Amino acid sequence: MKDIAIVDPYPRTMELIFSKPKLNELKNKFKLIFAPKTNKQKFYINNIHKAKFIIGQPDLPKFLLMKAKKLKAVINVESNFLDNMDYNYCFDKGIHVIATSPVFSKPVAEIALGFTLSLLRNIHGANQDFINKKEKYGLDGNLKSSLLSDKRIGLLGFGDLGKALVPLLKPFSSKINIYDPWIPNKKIINQGFKPITLKKMFKECEVIYV
Structure with a gap:
């Protein structure tokens, strides 16, 4: 069974972030679940426990992160580290918050x-x-x-x-x-x-x- 990655890249698109070969590789290796544009908190309440990775910078307060037992990394697509997630909790639990600054x-x-x-x-x-x-x-x-x-x-x-x-x-x-x-x-x-x-x-x- 493939690991799950939540895709929530707004304001970017997956085509902008990944080259075609890398996007195909991502799709082959992971089951991608795309976050909706509305009712995001409900989506994350229902799905974050499944995810190993999150591609995006959604609001991730502590109560949501506590549900994310499988989560290994959040890939911040703008490298701006908004004050919208509990970084201390991520650090304590070994959840990497990765920047795309390079x-x-x-x-x-x-x-x-x-x-x-x-x-x-x-x-x-x-x-x-x-x-x-x-x-x-x-x-x-x-x-x-x-x-x-x-x-x-x-x-x-x-x-x-x-x-x-x-x-x-x-x-x-x-x-x-x-x-x-x-x-x-x-x-x-x-x-x-x-x-x-x-x-x-x-x-x-x-x-x-x-």
Whole structure:
């Protein structure tokens, strides 16, 4: 008999979350029960005891989780960790709450770099000036501009997003400083970066990613 996975991926769809081969693999390995769009609490009261996995981020108060004797993991499809489930109970009972942040880290890192270059070179401001027929050229158009090259960069946190940013930032600057209270300084140093205090980061770094 196949293990049961409850599918409740709103606001995403299964086709957006999984590639076709992976979705087919999921369907072959598990019996999927799809949550309705309405009367969800009643659905979970009647079905959560059957589930080994939940794909989604539904409201899961303690009284529901207490019924979930088989539950091994909740796969949060937005990685936003809403305050809608009893995380302490999950931790105590060994129910993993899994984020999909590695999936989003690269596209978010790329757009963060794009925003950085736009801010430093005033691209967005120049575009607005052009729309308003007030564009400036030469020196006048670059008075607010600055280079990312050789800047002192600070990463406030070194999780999936920070790790995705590093290879994009290295061509611009080797001065990458990291503050992350959850990672030992020795580990940061071993990866070739400089650990820094939060106070020092805001005082010394010229570009900071939060």
